[in-house]
Amino acid sequence: MEFNGDALMIDTDMSMEEIIKFEEFIRPRIDFIETIEVEEGCALKSSALLSILVSLKKTRPKLQIPFLEKGLSIAPAYGTIHWIYHD
Amino acid sequence: MTKQEQVKAIFIEEAGEIIEKLDIDIIRFEENSSDFNLLNEIFRGVHTLKGNANAFGFTRLGEFVHYFEDVLDYYRSTKEDIEEHNLELFVESVDVIKEVMTCELDAIDTLPKSYSECLEKIKTLVSIKKSKDISLDKQNDVSELIDLASEFGFSEEPENILLKSIKAHQAIQDDGLNLYKIDLTLDVDCYKRGFDHLLFIKNLAEEAKSIESFFNMQNVETLDTFKSDTNYIKNVEIVVLTPLSYENIEEFFEFLSEDEYSIESIKPVVVKEDEPLVVNNKSIGASDDTLSTSTITQKSTIRIDTLKLDELFDSVGELVIAQNFIAQNEKIRSVEDESIGRTIDTLSKITKIIQDRVMSLRMVAIKDTFEKMKRVVRDTSKKTGKEVHLVVQGEETEIDKTMIDSLSDPLIHIIRNAIDHGLEANADERIKAGKSREGKITLKAFHKSGSIVISVSDDGRGINKERVLSKAIERGIVSGDENFTDSQIFALIMQPGFSTAETISDLSGRGVGLDVVKTSIEKLRGKIEIDSKEGEGTTFSMVLPLTLAIIDGMLVHAAGEIYIIPTLSVVESFRPEKEIVHMAKGKSEFVSLRGQNIPIIRLSDVFTLETQRIEPWEGILVCVETEIGRIAIMVDSLIGRQQVVIKTLGKSLTKLKEVSGGAILGNGEIALILNVDELRPLIEVPHG
Numbered sequence: 001m002e003f004n005g006d007a008l009m010i011d012t013d014m015s016m017e018e019i020i021k022f023e024e025f026i027r028p029r030i031d032f033i034e035t036i037e038v039e040e041g042c043a044l045k046s047s048a049l050l051s052i053l054v055s056l057k058k059t060r061p062k063l064q065i066p067f068l069e070k071g072l073s074i075a076p077a078y079g080t081i082h083w084i085y086h087d
Numbered sequence: 088m089t090k091q092e093q094v095k096a097i098f099i100e101e102a103g104e105i106i107e108k109l110d111i112d113i114i115r116f117e118e119n120s121s122d123f124n125l126l127n128e129i130f131r132g133v134h135t136l137k138g139n140a141n142a143f144g145f146t147r148l149g150e151f152v153h154y155f156e157d158v159l160d161y162y163r164s165t166k167e168d169i170e171e172h173n174l175e176l177f178v179e180s181v182d183v184i185k186e187v188m189t190c191e192l193d194a195i196d197t198l199p200k201s202y203s204e205c206l207e208k209i210k211t212l213v214s215i216k217k218s219k220d221i222s223l224d225k226q227n228d229v230s231e232l233i234d235l236a237s238e239f240g241f242s243e244e245p246e247n248i249l250l251k252s253i254k255a256h257q258a259i260q261d262d263g264l265n266l267y268k269i270d271l272t273l274d275v276d277c278y279k280r281g282f283d284h285l286l287f288i289k290n291l292a293e294e295a296k297s298i299e300s301f302f303n304m305q306n307v308e309t310l311d312t313f314k315s316d317t318n319y320i321k322n323v324e325i326v327v328l329t330p331l332s333y334e335n336i337e338e339f340f341e342f343l344s345e346d347e348y349s350i351e352s353i354k355p356v357v358v359k360e361d362e363p364l365v366v367n368n369k370s371i372g373a374s375d376d377t378l379s380t381s382t383i384t385q386k387s388t389i390r391i392d393t394l395k396l397d398e399l400f401d402s403v404g405e406l407v408i409a410q411n412f413i414a415q416n417e418k419i420r421s422v423e424d425e426s427i428g429r430t431i432d433t434l435s436k437i438t439k440i441i442q443d444r445v446m447s448l449r450m451v452a453i454k455d456t457f458e459k460m461k462r463v464v465r466d467t468s469k470k471t472g473k474e475v476h477l478v479v480q481g482e483e484t485e486i487d488k489t490m491i492d493s494l495s496d497p498l499i500h501i502i503r504n505a506i507d508h509g510l511e512a513n514a515d516e517r518i519k520a521g522k523s524r525e526g527k528i529t530l531k532a533f534h535k536s537g538s539i540v541i542s543v544s545d546d547g548r549g550i551n552k553e554r555v556l557s558k559a560i561e562r563g564i565v566s567g568d569e570n571f572t573d574s575q576i577f578a579l580i581m582q583p584g585f586s587t588a589e590t591i592s593d594l595s596g597r598g599v600g601l602d603v604v605k606t607s608i609e610k611l612r613g614k615i616e617i618d619s620k621e622g623e624g625t626t627f628s629m630v631l632p633l634t635l636a637i638i639d640g641m642l643v644h645a646a647g648e649i650y651i652i653p654t655l656s657v658v659e660s661f662r663p664e665k666e667i668v669h670m671a672k673g674k675s676e677f678v679s680l681r682g683q684n685i686p687i688i689r690l691s692d693v694f695t696l697e698t699q700r701i702e703p704w705e706g707i708l709v710c711v712e713t714e715i716g717r718i719a720i721m722v723d724s725l726i727g728r729q730q731v732v733i734k735t736l737g738k739s740l741t742k743l744k745e746v747s748g749g750a751i752l753g754n755g756e757i758a759l760i761l762n763v764d765e766l767r768p769l770i771e772v773p774h775g
Binding site: 016019020022023027030044045046047048050051052054055056058059072074075076077078079080081082083084085086 | 137138141143144146149150153248278283284285288289292295297298299300301302303304305307308309310311313314315316318319320323
């Protein structure tokens with residue numbers, strides 16, 4: 001996890017412990033982050049990451065999360081995964 | 088090869104076939120973009136490719152075909168007219184798929200520039216179409232949308248993507264594969280219990296041919312109440328195509344409580360009893376609006392290694408030889424017992440049936456190869472700016488699979504050549520010549536005297552004989568003293584280094600093509616004939632044997648041996664009058680036939696055999712067509728025409744260039760198959 005200007009870079013293969021730490025990190029900073037970029041080099045490790053990204057988007061709709069907005073992820077280990085989060 | 092490597096090899100083969108079919112179908116679709124059955128067919132191919140690509144880690148290919156599938160899906164579900172530039176994009180996309188596949192196979196990191204450009208165009212098209220679709224639907228049919236979406240809990244897509252996924256998986260469901268829809272509704276504390284949706288998907292994916300899942304994230308709360316270790320995912324629908332049984336699938340979820348998952352086995356689509364599942368565009372997708380629950384009736388096929396087919400074919404060859412040996416054995420024939428005679432007849436009939444059936448296993452219709460040529464015509468037409476109309480005839484003609492594979496390149500070259508050089512430079516030139524604006528290329532396959540002929544004709548300028556001859560003299564290919572027939576002059580254009588093209592294009596005209604084409608066809612034991620009329624057009628005919636494993640030969644007696652002359656080369660046979668046989672320089676004999684001096688070849692001279700020398704008028708002359716013109720092979724007598732199984736000769740005999748192989752005859756004797764192109768007269772005789 002690192003900052004690149006106003007963008008926060010995170011990895012897809014975060015474990016549950018890392019996701020909890022990420023949650024703790026981002027809660028106080030959500031208003032200052034413009035974009036969350038997800039490095040797609042690895043496959044998703046936990047569905048909880050998807051959940052927190054959706055939660056962040058719902059909390060602050062202006063937040064840009066291109067990975068989430070794509071609506072899908074393709075990885076050899078999981079096939080094609082789609083997600084729908086709009087109300 | 089490990090199991091993983093074997094599976095990967097199968098994937099690569101399948102993917103190659105899918106891409107090859109896409110290449111053909113996309114051109115057919117471009118010709119008739121209202122054929123939505125064909126669009127469904129293309130969609131299914133792309134969907135299968137996506138699943139396979141992702142399963143083997145070819146994610147770049149997977150991503151591209153995913154978006155391409157989206158576009159295709161939009162058009163097939165809306166049946167909206169496809170704009171011309173978007174049709175062009177479809178064709179371009181298939182090209183990119185081919186290129187990316189090569190990159191994936193060769194593990195090349197850098198993708199071609201066209202990849203990102205084309206992907207961007209597709210993404211843009213998807214987003215334009217989807218936004219338009221959503222707004223239209225919102226205005227026109229909100230209630231329908233809500234009904235459909237609510238059924239599966241999604242509200243974003245006008246057509247439910249889960250339903251689409253199931254249909255697409257049904258379409259690719261082969262024998263031995265089961266389709267399941269699994270609904271995962273894990274409890275809020277699942278993470279604390281050590282479970283994760285992705286864990287189940289990963290396990291299933293390891294045993295799946297294709298898997299697609301849909302996460303419903305609508306219940307995820309805002310950060311105020313959110314906790315990472317709490318599950319807010321309402322449900323995950325998984326569509327999985329796998330060889331596993333229902334019980335095997337259940338085992339994956341044995342540690343979950345019963346209310347946390349449900350497995351539904353989806354039955355394959357119904358196909359009417361007399362309709363094949365694949366092949367015909369109309370069979371699937373035409374009325375697949377509902378998921379079927381009936382059982383399937385489909386043509387059963389298995390994939391067999393062609394090496395195994397070759398081995399089977401060899402064995403049948405041995406069987407034919409053994410059967411002939413019995414049928415022609417004097418000792419057996421001398422037994423005066425009717426039942427033995429009948430048994431031998433029955434054996435002979437059964438052997439023939441087996442031979443024919445095994446032969447038919449190797450035979451495939453030339454249709455697919457012809458379909459590929461549509462693309463060649465289209466691309467060449469665009470590159471040259473010439474309007475071309477392609478006419479295809481006899482595409483159901485069957486040909487040996489081994490030959491099909493080697494036939495594509497020569498055909499491509501001849502077609503490009505026909506468009507680039509055969510047709511007039513532009514429509515004005517054609518109109519001046521009293522022809523239609525559009526040039527015509529005719530691709531034809533047919534049987535002729537036990538051979539297969541594949542011809543490419545154009546209605547263009549035709550070949551200028553004088554120009555060809557003068558060019559051949561200029562290039563030193565011929566001396567100019569010869570008296571050539573028209574076909575011999577036309578054949579000069581296939582000599583290495585020959586080119587009459589004034590400008591060299593990237594399509595043809597380098598003079599290195601047609602000789603390669605000729606060599607390729609000769610390797611298939613075939614030949615090329617050219618027929619042309621100036622101002623009317625040219626026809627290139629590739630005359631090929633039915634199969635590479637069997638040759639149709641004329642069996643002859645010469646110098647105490649039996650030889651086989653390929654019937655394809657035989658023009659005529661006759662006993663000459665003494666008056667028409669002449670001697671050149673006291674050494675070489677020739678026969679004057681209809682104004683042509685044809686050299687006589689004695690096989691005893693060729694193979695240095697000691698035999699009683701007879702005069703040509705005491706024997707038979709078999710006139711054959713060769714590369715250097717006609718020759719007359721002198722034989723003692725003709726035995727007859729017969730199909731023989733070709734056997735390769737041992738190392739010592741392979742040096743004998745006058746012989747192309749051997750065959751075991753019914754009586755157990757071995758006969759040599761003559762390579763007539765290598766039979767040379769002692770002294771060259773002027774043909775005129």
